[in-house]
Amino acid sequence: MQEIIHFILEVDKLKNVSRKVRPVGLNRYENSAEHRWQLGIFAASLAPYAEPNTDINHVIRMLLVHDIGEIDTGDTFVFVQGGWDERKAAELIAVKRIFGLLPQNQAAAFLELWEEFELSQTPEARFANSVDRAMPVLLNLANNGGSWLENGVSYERVVGRVGPQINEGCPALWDSIEEQLKDAHKNGWFGIPIS
Template sequence: MSSDEHLLVQQNPLPAALSNRLADQLSFIIEVDRLKTVLRASPLAAADRRENDAEHSWHLALMVMLLSDYADERIDVGHTMRLVVIHDLVEIYAGDTPLYDTAAAADQQEREEAAADRLFRLLPVDQARWIRALWDEFEARRTPEARFAKAIDRLQPILLNWMARGGTWNTPGVTAEVVRARTSGIKDGSRQLWDAVHSMIEDGIRAGWIKSGE
Protein backbone atom coordinates (compact mmCIF):
# COMPACT_ATOMS: atom_id res chain seq x y z
CA MET A 1 0.00 0.00 0.00
CA SER A 2 1.30 3.45 -0.87
CA SER A 3 2.72 5.61 1.88
CA ASP A 4 1.35 8.70 0.10
CA GLU A 5 -0.22 10.71 2.92
CA HIS A 6 -2.44 12.57 0.46
CA LEU A 7 -4.50 9.53 -0.51
CA LEU A 8 -8.19 9.92 0.28
CA VAL A 9 -8.17 6.74 2.34
CA GLN A 10 -5.79 8.40 4.80
CA GLN A 11 -8.66 10.64 5.88
CA ASN A 12 -10.34 7.59 7.40
CA PRO A 13 -8.11 4.48 7.25
CA LEU A 14 -9.68 1.12 6.50
CA PRO A 15 -9.98 -1.53 9.23
CA ALA A 16 -6.67 -3.21 10.09
CA ALA A 17 -8.34 -6.62 9.83
CA LEU A 18 -8.53 -6.41 6.04
CA SER A 19 -6.02 -8.36 3.97
CA ASN A 20 -3.32 -6.30 2.30
CA ARG A 21 -4.71 -7.11 -1.14
CA LEU A 22 -8.25 -6.05 -0.33
CA ALA A 23 -7.03 -2.94 1.47
CA ASP A 24 -5.00 -1.94 -1.60
CA GLN A 25 -7.94 -2.57 -3.92
CA LEU A 26 -10.38 -0.60 -1.78
CA SER A 27 -7.86 2.22 -1.34
CA PHE A 28 -7.57 2.50 -5.12
CA ILE A 29 -11.35 2.47 -5.52
CA ILE A 30 -11.64 5.25 -2.93
CA GLU A 31 -8.86 7.26 -4.61
CA VAL A 32 -10.49 7.18 -8.04
CA ASP A 33 -13.57 8.82 -6.52
CA ARG A 34 -11.55 11.95 -7.37
CA LEU A 35 -12.54 11.38 -11.01
CA LYS A 36 -15.97 12.79 -10.15
CA THR A 37 -14.35 16.14 -9.40
CA VAL A 38 -12.37 16.52 -12.65
CA LEU A 39 -14.34 18.88 -14.86
CA ARG A 40 -14.20 18.63 -18.63
CA ALA A 41 -14.86 21.43 -21.11
CA SER A 42 -17.96 19.76 -22.57
CA PRO A 43 -21.38 21.02 -21.47
CA LEU A 44 -24.02 18.56 -20.35
CA ALA A 45 -27.11 18.11 -22.51
CA ALA A 46 -29.37 17.72 -19.46
CA ALA A 47 -28.13 20.52 -17.16
CA ASP A 48 -26.47 23.91 -17.30
CA ARG A 49 -23.01 22.77 -16.21
CA ARG A 50 -19.94 20.98 -17.51
CA GLU A 51 -19.59 17.23 -17.30
CA ASN A 52 -17.00 15.53 -15.14
CA ASP A 53 -14.65 12.72 -16.09
CA ALA A 54 -16.61 10.02 -14.29
CA GLU A 55 -19.78 10.98 -16.17
CA HIS A 56 -17.83 11.01 -19.41
CA SER A 57 -16.38 7.54 -18.82
CA TRP A 58 -19.79 6.08 -17.96
CA HIS A 59 -21.28 7.63 -21.09
CA LEU A 60 -18.54 6.10 -23.23
CA ALA A 61 -19.10 2.63 -21.77
CA LEU A 62 -22.80 2.86 -22.60
CA MET A 63 -22.02 4.10 -26.11
CA VAL A 64 -19.68 1.16 -26.71
CA MET A 65 -22.47 -1.21 -25.70
CA LEU A 66 -25.00 0.42 -28.01
CA LEU A 67 -22.85 1.37 -31.00
CA SER A 68 -20.49 -1.60 -31.31
CA ASP A 69 -22.24 -2.71 -34.52
CA TYR A 70 -20.68 0.32 -36.23
CA ALA A 71 -17.09 -0.76 -35.55
CA ASP A 72 -15.20 -1.34 -38.80
CA GLU A 73 -13.44 -4.35 -37.30
CA ARG A 74 -14.76 -7.09 -35.06
CA ILE A 75 -14.29 -6.04 -31.43
CA ASP A 76 -14.60 -7.57 -27.99
CA VAL A 77 -17.27 -5.29 -26.51
CA GLY A 78 -16.41 -6.07 -22.90
CA HIS A 79 -12.72 -5.37 -23.47
CA THR A 80 -13.54 -2.11 -25.25
CA MET A 81 -15.72 -1.06 -22.31
CA ARG A 82 -12.79 -1.69 -19.97
CA LEU A 83 -10.63 0.56 -22.12
CA VAL A 84 -13.02 3.51 -21.99
CA VAL A 85 -13.68 3.10 -18.27
CA ILE A 86 -10.00 3.37 -17.33
CA HIS A 87 -8.67 5.69 -20.05
CA ASP A 88 -9.26 8.95 -18.14
CA LEU A 89 -8.32 7.76 -14.64
CA VAL A 90 -4.92 9.41 -14.99
CA GLU A 91 -6.64 12.79 -15.16
CA ILE A 92 -7.19 12.49 -11.41
CA TYR A 93 -3.61 13.72 -11.10
CA ALA A 94 -2.86 15.05 -14.60
CA GLY A 95 -6.04 17.07 -15.04
CA ASP A 96 -8.21 17.18 -18.16
CA THR A 97 -6.67 18.50 -21.36
CA PRO A 98 -9.40 20.15 -23.46
CA LEU A 99 -9.41 18.98 -27.07
CA TYR A 100 -8.95 22.47 -28.47
CA ASP A 101 -6.33 23.67 -25.97
CA THR A 102 -3.07 23.33 -27.89
CA ALA A 103 -0.98 24.88 -25.12
CA ALA A 104 -2.16 22.34 -22.55
CA ALA A 105 -1.57 19.52 -25.01
CA ALA A 106 2.16 20.31 -25.22
CA ASP A 107 3.05 18.34 -22.09
CA GLN A 108 -0.06 16.17 -21.90
CA GLN A 109 1.71 12.87 -22.55
CA GLU A 110 4.37 13.60 -19.95
CA ARG A 111 1.79 14.58 -17.31
CA GLU A 112 -0.38 11.56 -17.98
CA GLU A 113 2.50 9.06 -17.98
CA ALA A 114 3.59 10.37 -14.58
CA ALA A 115 0.01 10.19 -13.31
CA ALA A 116 -0.34 6.59 -14.54
CA ASP A 117 2.84 5.60 -12.69
CA ARG A 118 1.56 7.23 -9.50
CA LEU A 119 -2.03 5.99 -9.62
CA PHE A 120 -1.84 2.41 -10.84
CA ARG A 121 0.88 1.45 -8.35
CA LEU A 122 -1.75 1.72 -5.62
CA LEU A 123 -3.20 -1.60 -6.81
CA PRO A 124 -1.80 -5.07 -6.12
CA VAL A 125 1.06 -5.73 -8.57
CA ASP A 126 -0.89 -8.07 -10.87
CA GLN A 127 -3.83 -5.69 -11.19
CA ALA A 128 -1.54 -2.67 -11.54
CA ARG A 129 0.09 -4.33 -14.56
CA TRP A 130 -3.30 -5.28 -16.04
CA ILE A 131 -4.81 -1.80 -15.67
CA ARG A 132 -1.65 -0.13 -16.94
CA ALA A 133 -1.67 -2.43 -19.97
CA LEU A 134 -5.26 -1.39 -20.72
CA TRP A 135 -4.33 2.28 -20.44
CA ASP A 136 -1.30 1.80 -22.69
CA GLU A 137 -3.44 -0.09 -25.22
CA PHE A 138 -5.95 2.75 -25.41
CA GLU A 139 -3.19 5.31 -25.88
CA ALA A 140 -1.38 3.31 -28.59
CA ARG A 141 -4.55 2.55 -30.61
CA ARG A 142 -2.99 -0.51 -32.20
CA THR A 143 -5.92 -2.88 -31.58
CA PRO A 144 -9.44 -2.78 -33.07
CA GLU A 145 -10.83 -2.28 -29.57
CA ALA A 146 -8.56 0.68 -28.88
CA ARG A 147 -9.36 2.31 -32.22
CA PHE A 148 -13.09 2.00 -31.61
CA ALA A 149 -12.71 3.18 -28.01
CA LYS A 150 -10.90 6.29 -29.26
CA ALA A 151 -13.60 6.86 -31.87
CA ILE A 152 -16.27 6.81 -29.18
CA ASP A 153 -14.15 9.10 -26.98
CA ARG A 154 -14.13 11.66 -29.81
CA LEU A 155 -17.79 11.17 -30.76
CA GLN A 156 -19.26 11.80 -27.31
CA PRO A 157 -18.18 15.46 -26.99
CA ILE A 158 -19.50 16.13 -30.49
CA LEU A 159 -22.95 15.00 -29.38
CA LEU A 160 -22.77 17.30 -26.34
CA ASN A 161 -21.62 20.24 -28.47
CA TRP A 162 -24.43 19.53 -30.92
CA MET A 163 -26.99 19.62 -28.11
CA ALA A 164 -25.46 22.87 -26.81
CA ARG A 165 -25.67 24.40 -30.29
CA GLY A 166 -21.95 24.97 -30.26
CA GLY A 167 -20.43 24.30 -26.85
CA THR A 168 -16.65 24.05 -27.13
CA TRP A 169 -16.90 24.71 -30.87
CA ASN A 170 -17.11 28.35 -29.79
CA THR A 171 -13.56 28.21 -28.39
CA PRO A 172 -11.48 31.02 -29.98
CA GLY A 173 -9.64 29.78 -33.05
CA VAL A 174 -11.83 26.69 -33.52
CA THR A 175 -13.22 26.24 -37.02
CA ALA A 176 -14.85 23.33 -38.82
CA GLU A 177 -11.42 22.44 -40.21
CA VAL A 178 -10.00 22.27 -36.68
CA VAL A 179 -12.95 20.17 -35.45
CA ARG A 180 -12.46 17.71 -38.31
CA ALA A 181 -8.73 17.48 -37.69
CA ARG A 182 -9.07 16.90 -33.94
CA THR A 183 -11.81 14.29 -34.35
CA SER A 184 -10.53 12.54 -37.48
CA GLY A 185 -9.51 9.53 -35.40
CA ILE A 186 -13.15 8.51 -35.42
CA LYS A 187 -12.76 7.21 -38.96
CA ASP A 188 -10.01 4.84 -37.79
CA GLY A 189 -12.61 2.99 -35.74
CA SER A 190 -15.83 3.55 -37.66
CA ARG A 191 -16.43 5.07 -41.07
CA GLN A 192 -20.18 5.14 -40.41
CA LEU A 193 -19.80 7.15 -37.23
CA TRP A 194 -17.34 9.46 -39.00
CA ASP A 195 -19.95 10.04 -41.72
CA ALA A 196 -22.49 10.91 -39.00
CA VAL A 197 -20.03 13.38 -37.47
CA HIS A 198 -19.42 14.93 -40.90
CA SER A 199 -23.17 15.52 -41.20
CA MET A 200 -23.32 17.16 -37.77
CA ILE A 201 -20.38 19.41 -38.59
CA GLU A 202 -21.90 20.46 -41.92
CA ASP A 203 -25.28 21.16 -40.33
CA GLY A 204 -23.48 22.98 -37.48
CA ILE A 205 -21.82 25.27 -40.02
CA ARG A 206 -25.16 26.03 -41.68
CA ALA A 207 -26.73 26.75 -38.28
CA GLY A 208 -23.90 29.09 -37.29
CA TRP A 209 -22.69 26.89 -34.43
CA ILE A 210 -19.29 26.26 -36.04
CA LYS A 211 -17.19 28.76 -37.98
CA SER A 212 -16.55 27.45 -41.47
CA GLY A 213 -13.02 28.86 -41.54
CA GLU A 214 -13.43 29.82 -45.18
Protein backbone atom coordinates in the same frame (compact mmCIF):
# COMPACT_ATOMS: atom_id res chain seq x y z
CA MET B 1 -8.70 -5.94 -0.27
CA GLN B 2 -7.50 -2.73 1.37
CA GLU B 3 -5.37 -1.88 -1.68
CA ILE B 4 -8.42 -2.18 -3.93
CA ILE B 5 -10.51 -0.04 -1.58
CA HIS B 6 -7.76 2.60 -1.47
CA PHE B 7 -7.61 2.56 -5.28
CA ILE B 8 -11.37 2.91 -5.80
CA LEU B 9 -11.54 5.82 -3.35
CA GLU B 10 -8.70 7.49 -5.26
CA VAL B 11 -10.60 6.95 -8.54
CA ASP B 12 -13.61 8.66 -6.93
CA LYS B 13 -11.65 11.90 -7.38
CA LEU B 14 -12.55 11.79 -11.09
CA LYS B 15 -15.96 13.08 -10.07
CA ASN B 16 -14.23 16.36 -9.25
CA VAL B 17 -12.35 16.71 -12.56
CA SER B 18 -14.30 19.14 -14.75
CA ARG B 19 -14.27 18.88 -18.51
CA LYS B 20 -15.00 21.71 -20.98
CA VAL B 21 -18.21 20.21 -22.35
CA ARG B 22 -21.68 20.54 -20.86
CA PRO B 23 -24.13 17.66 -20.50
CA VAL B 24 -27.22 18.08 -22.67
CA GLY B 25 -29.54 20.70 -21.21
CA LEU B 26 -27.37 21.54 -18.19
CA ASN B 27 -25.46 24.73 -17.38
CA ARG B 28 -22.57 22.97 -15.66
CA TYR B 29 -19.62 21.14 -17.19
CA GLU B 30 -19.53 17.35 -17.11
CA ASN B 31 -16.94 15.59 -14.98
CA SER B 32 -14.52 12.86 -16.02
CA ALA B 33 -16.42 10.15 -14.16
CA GLU B 34 -19.62 10.97 -16.05
CA HIS B 35 -17.66 11.01 -19.30
CA ARG B 36 -16.26 7.51 -18.72
CA TRP B 37 -19.68 6.10 -17.81
CA GLN B 38 -21.25 7.58 -20.94
CA LEU B 39 -18.45 6.24 -23.15
CA GLY B 40 -19.00 2.71 -21.85
CA ILE B 41 -22.71 2.83 -22.70
CA PHE B 42 -21.95 4.47 -26.05
CA ALA B 43 -19.39 1.80 -27.00
CA ALA B 44 -21.79 -1.00 -26.07
CA SER B 45 -24.51 0.65 -28.15
CA LEU B 46 -22.20 1.06 -31.15
CA ALA B 47 -20.99 -2.56 -31.03
CA PRO B 48 -22.76 -3.52 -34.31
CA TYR B 49 -20.66 -0.86 -36.08
CA ALA B 50 -17.30 -2.06 -34.75
CA GLU B 51 -14.81 -3.92 -36.89
CA PRO B 52 -15.73 -7.66 -36.99
CA ASN B 53 -14.51 -9.63 -33.95
CA THR B 54 -13.89 -6.50 -31.86
CA ASP B 55 -14.07 -7.40 -28.16
CA ILE B 56 -16.49 -4.76 -26.85
CA ASN B 57 -15.88 -5.73 -23.23
CA HIS B 58 -12.19 -5.01 -23.78
CA VAL B 59 -13.13 -1.67 -25.36
CA ILE B 60 -15.24 -0.78 -22.32
CA ARG B 61 -12.41 -1.70 -19.91
CA MET B 62 -10.09 0.61 -21.88
CA LEU B 63 -12.62 3.43 -21.75
CA LEU B 64 -13.00 3.00 -17.99
CA VAL B 65 -9.27 3.52 -17.39
CA HIS B 66 -8.23 5.89 -20.19
CA ASP B 67 -8.77 9.11 -18.19
CA ILE B 68 -7.52 7.92 -14.78
CA GLY B 69 -4.44 10.16 -15.04
CA GLU B 70 -6.70 13.23 -15.00
CA ILE B 71 -6.94 12.82 -11.23
CA ASP B 72 -3.44 14.32 -11.10
CA THR B 73 -3.24 16.27 -14.36
CA GLY B 74 -6.78 17.56 -14.82
CA ASP B 75 -8.65 17.32 -18.10
CA THR B 76 -7.26 18.78 -21.31
CA PHE B 77 -9.86 20.24 -23.66
CA VAL B 78 -9.91 17.84 -26.60
CA PHE B 79 -9.85 20.66 -29.16
CA VAL B 80 -6.74 22.39 -27.76
CA GLN B 81 -3.77 22.60 -30.11
CA GLY B 82 -0.20 21.69 -29.22
CA GLY B 83 1.46 20.35 -26.08
CA TRP B 84 0.00 16.87 -26.36
CA ASP B 85 3.33 15.03 -25.88
CA GLU B 86 3.95 16.82 -22.57
CA ARG B 87 0.38 16.18 -21.40
CA LYS B 88 0.59 12.49 -22.21
CA ALA B 89 3.95 12.16 -20.42
CA ALA B 90 2.39 13.72 -17.31
CA GLU B 91 -0.61 11.40 -17.58
CA LEU B 92 1.68 8.36 -17.77
CA ILE B 93 3.34 9.37 -14.50
CA ALA B 94 -0.12 9.85 -12.97
CA VAL B 95 -1.55 6.50 -14.09
CA LYS B 96 1.51 4.65 -12.82
CA ARG B 97 1.01 6.27 -9.41
CA ILE B 98 -2.73 5.58 -9.30
CA PHE B 99 -2.62 2.04 -10.69
CA GLY B 100 0.31 1.43 -8.32
CA LEU B 101 -2.19 1.55 -5.45
CA LEU B 102 -3.48 -1.84 -6.63
CA PRO B 103 -1.87 -5.26 -6.23
CA GLN B 104 0.94 -5.58 -8.78
CA ASN B 105 -0.84 -7.90 -11.25
CA GLN B 106 -3.93 -5.67 -11.39
CA ALA B 107 -1.81 -2.54 -11.69
CA ALA B 108 0.05 -4.06 -14.64
CA ALA B 109 -3.20 -5.10 -16.36
CA PHE B 110 -4.73 -1.63 -16.03
CA LEU B 111 -1.54 0.06 -17.22
CA GLU B 112 -1.51 -2.24 -20.24
CA LEU B 113 -5.10 -1.20 -21.07
CA TRP B 114 -4.19 2.49 -20.72
CA GLU B 115 -1.15 2.08 -22.98
CA GLU B 116 -3.14 0.12 -25.57
CA PHE B 117 -5.69 2.96 -25.72
CA GLU B 118 -2.92 5.56 -26.12
CA LEU B 119 -1.16 3.64 -28.93
CA SER B 120 -4.47 3.08 -30.77
CA GLN B 121 -3.11 0.16 -32.82
CA THR B 122 -5.56 -2.66 -32.06
CA PRO B 123 -9.12 -2.77 -33.42
CA GLU B 124 -10.37 -2.36 -29.84
CA ALA B 125 -8.18 0.69 -29.19
CA ARG B 126 -9.15 2.32 -32.48
CA PHE B 127 -12.82 1.79 -31.69
CA ALA B 128 -12.38 3.10 -28.12
CA ASN B 129 -10.60 6.19 -29.42
CA SER B 130 -13.34 6.86 -31.96
CA VAL B 131 -15.99 6.69 -29.22
CA ASP B 132 -13.91 8.97 -26.96
CA ARG B 133 -13.40 11.57 -29.73
CA ALA B 134 -17.05 11.46 -30.81
CA MET B 135 -18.70 12.12 -27.46
CA PRO B 136 -17.63 15.77 -26.96
CA VAL B 137 -18.61 16.46 -30.57
CA LEU B 138 -22.07 14.99 -30.01
CA LEU B 139 -22.53 16.99 -26.79
CA ASN B 140 -21.48 20.23 -28.50
CA LEU B 141 -23.83 19.49 -31.40
CA ALA B 142 -26.67 18.86 -28.94
CA ASN B 143 -25.83 22.18 -27.23
CA ASN B 144 -25.82 24.28 -30.45
CA GLY B 145 -22.05 24.68 -30.47
CA GLY B 146 -21.49 24.79 -26.71
CA SER B 147 -17.78 24.87 -25.92
CA TRP B 148 -16.83 25.52 -29.55
CA LEU B 149 -18.44 28.93 -29.32
CA GLU B 150 -17.17 29.54 -25.76
CA ASN B 151 -13.56 28.73 -26.68
CA GLY B 152 -13.23 30.02 -30.24
CA VAL B 153 -12.96 26.54 -31.78
CA SER B 154 -13.32 26.53 -35.55
CA TYR B 155 -15.04 23.97 -37.73
CA GLU B 156 -11.69 23.13 -39.31
CA ARG B 157 -10.06 22.47 -35.95
CA VAL B 158 -12.87 20.13 -34.86
CA VAL B 159 -12.81 18.15 -38.10
CA GLY B 160 -9.01 17.97 -38.10
CA ARG B 161 -8.78 16.94 -34.45
CA VAL B 162 -11.45 14.23 -34.32
CA GLY B 163 -12.25 13.22 -37.91
CA PRO B 164 -9.33 10.89 -38.59
CA GLN B 165 -9.66 8.98 -35.30
CA ILE B 166 -13.43 8.59 -35.46
CA ASN B 167 -13.28 7.50 -39.09
CA GLU B 168 -10.48 5.01 -38.42
CA GLY B 169 -12.26 3.33 -35.51
CA CYS B 170 -15.90 3.57 -36.62
CA PRO B 171 -16.45 4.85 -40.19
CA ALA B 172 -20.25 4.70 -39.88
CA LEU B 173 -20.11 6.98 -36.85
CA TRP B 174 -17.90 9.46 -38.70
CA ASP B 175 -20.27 9.47 -41.69
CA SER B 176 -23.10 10.51 -39.37
CA ILE B 177 -21.09 13.08 -37.42
CA GLU B 178 -19.50 14.60 -40.51
CA GLU B 179 -22.92 15.50 -41.91
CA GLN B 180 -24.02 16.96 -38.59
CA LEU B 181 -20.84 19.05 -38.41
CA LYS B 182 -21.48 20.46 -41.88
CA ASP B 183 -24.98 21.49 -40.79
CA ALA B 184 -23.60 22.99 -37.56
CA HIS B 185 -21.10 24.99 -39.63
CA LYS B 186 -23.92 26.41 -41.74
CA ASN B 187 -25.78 27.28 -38.52
CA GLY B 188 -22.81 29.21 -37.07
CA TRP B 189 -22.15 26.85 -34.16
CA PHE B 190 -18.36 27.25 -34.29
CA GLY B 191 -16.21 29.90 -32.74
CA ILE B 192 -13.94 32.36 -34.40
CA PRO B 193 -10.37 31.36 -33.59
CA ILE B 194 -8.77 33.58 -30.96
CA SER B 195 -5.40 34.91 -32.11
